[in-house]
Amino acid sequence: MSLPVMPPVKPMLAKSVKKIPPGMQYEAKWDGFRAIVHRDGPEIVIGSRTGKPLTRYFPELVAGLLAELPPRCVIDGEIVVAQDGRLDFERLSERIHPADSRIALLANRTPASFVAFDLLALEDLALFDVPLEQRRKALRDVLEGAGPPVHLAPATTDPQVAQLWFERFEGAGLDGVMAKPLTLPYRPDARLMYKIKHERTADCVVAGYRLHKTAGDAVGSLLLGLYDAEGVLQHAGACSAFTMQRRRELVGELAPLRLDSPADHPWAAWEDQSAHETNRLPGSQNRWSGGKDKSWVALAPERVAEVAYDHMQGTRFRHTTQFRRWRPDRDPASCRYDQLEEPVGYDLSEVLGGVL
Template sequence: MKLPVMPPVSPMLAKSVPTIPPGASYEPKWDGFRCICFRDGDDVELGSRNEKPMTRYFPELVEAIRAELPERCVVDGEIVIATADGLDFEALQQRIHPAQSRVTMLAGSTPASFVAFDLLALDDDDYTSRPFAERRAALERALAGSGTSVHLTPTTTDADEAQRWFEDFEGAGLDGVIAKPLDGTYQQDKRTMFKIKHVRTADCVLAGFRWHKTSTEKAPLVGSLLLGLYNDDGKLQHVGVVGAFTAKRRAELVDELEPLLLRDGDEHPWSQWAEADAHQGQRLPGNVSRWNATKDLSFVPLRPERVLEVKYEHMEGTRFRHLAHFIRWRDDRTPESCTYEQLEQPLTFSLDDIVPGLGPAT
């Protein structure tokens, strides 16, 4: 492989802002795996955000890129899995598997797509020093012949339309809007773009915690709090974690949570998670991380008697998509009142209305 921009490349990043800024190019914020695609003839490499190759996990994309992208190019984009109900990030996570037989099977059953949103190089030309407006125009020309697996993200310079996208597209699994300065160059690992994401609050049941990675017997520290919500069947469902605390607060939480430790004879709604069979194919506390098989995700169960208010962005199925943030204790709320009914449900929106052809064939 010999390209004007060679792997590894650390992608350009975005910083969070509360509202859509004026005077920029706007595009949907895709919820998938950030990927920089390098193609030189038949040689294709898919680089992740942390610069590690993902090529072996998406063989169907390698073939599609050979067929649908220009002969020699470097394109920044997002790997996604599109379903009739929108983007499926959980199915995307399942694609990262060590067994080649599993990779091959999933490539057929849950094929991925590539949504392109920036151009770093084309033929012998390095585009990273050119303004985004010029890169976007070249990207549109380069993808004019793309097919069913490689797609071009929509853009607009109309801030009002971007606001409509922000409100509507969440129903298809997207998680906000990206704003790019029209005259901005491509700057690796720099937060020169802006992201506007949804922020909501929920009252959750505290059901357990994990020790911090630096915790010791002499200096114990709480790492993260495990959150639950009651479903329609009255079952406490694990919904996410809160973990952004100062060292001082982590130490204080040890004593603060001690009265909630299980007493002799106490049952816990998540007791089945100690059983190996309960973890097969499920996202449960205690399950080994798909990204780091050595990471200890075991937890200390607590009596589910205390409620806390958290800030979150959006849901992925029955769970918070990202780490939630602690706001305050809600001792005025009963655990039983913490149900999924309190959560805001975005209106359903079709992926085909965002990018024609991205949604699955019907």
């Protein structure tokens, strides 16, 4: 492979802001794997955000990229998997598997797509110093006529359209809006773009915690639960943004709730892999954990915390939540999924203007 921009390349990043800033290019924020694709003739390298290759995990995408991309180019984008008209991050995550046979099965069952949103090189020309507005035009030109699994990310310079996308696209599994200055050059690993994400609050049962990975006398993360329609407490996510002093205080604060035996805890079967098929439980030791200690401290499910979250992925919080406050006024049994705000359903194919 001989390109003006060679792998690995770390993608340009974004910092969070509360409101959509004026005077920029706006795009939907995709919920997938960030990826930079290098193509040089028959050679394809799909690089991850960390620079490690993803190529072997997406054989069907390699074939599609060879068919739809220019012969020599470097393109920044997002790998996504769609199911029933919306993005499905869990199915996407299943693709990172050590067995080629499993990858091949999933490639056929839930094929991935690539949503392109920036052009970093074309033929022998590196475009890092070219303003975004010109890179976008060039990307639109080179992808004219391209078909699935390659899609050009919709973009606009109208902040009212961006606001509409922010309000509507979440139902298709997207989790916000990106804002990019029109004169912006491409700077790998620099936070020069802006992301605007949804934030909501939910009251959750604190049913356990994991110890901090380096400080054994401090809380690493609180384990959050929500009751489903059948009254079963499901593990919905975690909350971990605390100072070290507060982490140590939490160990003492939660001590009265610690269970000597977790046998009667709603998540007592967490180490039984078959139990995960019917209920959402804290993760146990498996091929994904890489030897990390997955044990946790069981608490009587009697304390309620209000947390902020931005996006749901099925029955769990897509990202780590932010602790807001304790809610001693709330009954843990009232912490149900039906309190969560549900976005209006939206067909992902309408977002991209075609079938995904």
